[in-house]
Amino acid sequence: MTTTSADQGVGPLLRGWRGQRRISQLELALRADSSARHISFVETGRSRPSEELLLRLAEHLDVPVRERNALLLAAGYAPRFSRTPLDDPAMGAVRQGIEQLLQGYEPYPALVVDASYTVVAANRGIMMLLEGVPERLLAPPLNAMRLTLHPEGLAPRIRNLREWRGHLLAQMERQIALVRSDALRAVYDEVAAYPLPERDGDAGSDEPDPPYPYFALPLRVEHDGQVLSFISSVSTFNTPLDVTVAELAIETFLPADPATVKYLRSTGP
Structure with a gap:
């Protein structure tokens, strides 16, 4: 709406x-x-x-x-663009393509969200990062922003939370200005109100700076005692003719350092 x-x-x-x-x-x-x-x-x-x-x-x-x-x-004309549910048989090719892309990216994390950041598909790399998140936050419909920024979600494990949170909120603000979505505004208002957890890698962390520069702001998240670093990339479909397809975004997380590559490959299938 x-x-x-x-x-x-x-x-x-x-x-x-x-x-x-x-x-x-x-x-x-x-x-x-x-x-x-x-x-x-x-x-x-x-x-x-x-x-x-x-x-x-x-x-x-x-x-x-x-x-x-x-x-x-x-203007008095009929709508030109359909809005086909993703589980509709007509969307079979889209679903198959998404599934192949996500599986092909493993063991690295990747997911697909809609215009309100509801997760419509995710691979095993994402599910690995969500290990330990309370079941109530994992109940459908999953929301990527809520899972990331909720004090009981990934937030306590994100070592550069203040920077990453600022990036995500700014991203949502730009999208709200573009699409004027009430649903997206509601998600933004919710997650922007979450308090920062007491443990924050930006304040008082004894962790040394990485020995190599990052070419983009990384997501630095702890998993099982190991700090993993990712650079995220978001892709959309070109020239969409369906509202559902137009609002899908594929986010992939590229390992930002050799240690993250080694760790994920060691835990992958």
Whole structure:
């Protein structure tokens, strides 16, 4: 659920997205092969955009696929993009591809989340990191942000929690600004309110600095007495035509040092 509504009419919605992207009417018109006058007429309700133009404007404004349907509805057109459940038979190829990717990445951790960070798939590397997390936090639906930042989740074992927490919260803030999702805002409000645990690797840790530099902020998490370091990478599907697929994100955790590689390979299948 989002804050956009077809009841507002397409003009205010379009103007809102343009303002959020900080693009002038003239700049948008040039990008979409239209005119600033026509964009102005659409935004004030004096003109109804064609379906083709509306989709072109949405593309240049980087409007999320779900919200493109809202724009179409507000303009009196049928939604263009389906929303197929991931367990639908039609999604068989997508599910199979995801499963192969996650399994192929083992023993390194990888997972797939939706737009609200609900975990839809994870491999054995992720489940290894979650060992010792209370069962109540592992009850479906799993939420990656909750599992990571909850005081009874991974948070007490993350050695650079303040930095990693700041990174995750900033990431969510950027996404909220882009998609204006009430569900994502609720997750953000919940996890941002979690207190930091007493044990925090950033404050008072006697652990020496690593002997090699990191090229990106690592996640440094303790497992069975060993500190593992990962660099995360997030991938999405190109040019999605389905809301469900558009909102999936695949996050993989690349070992950031030789010790982590050695440890994971020794514990892998």
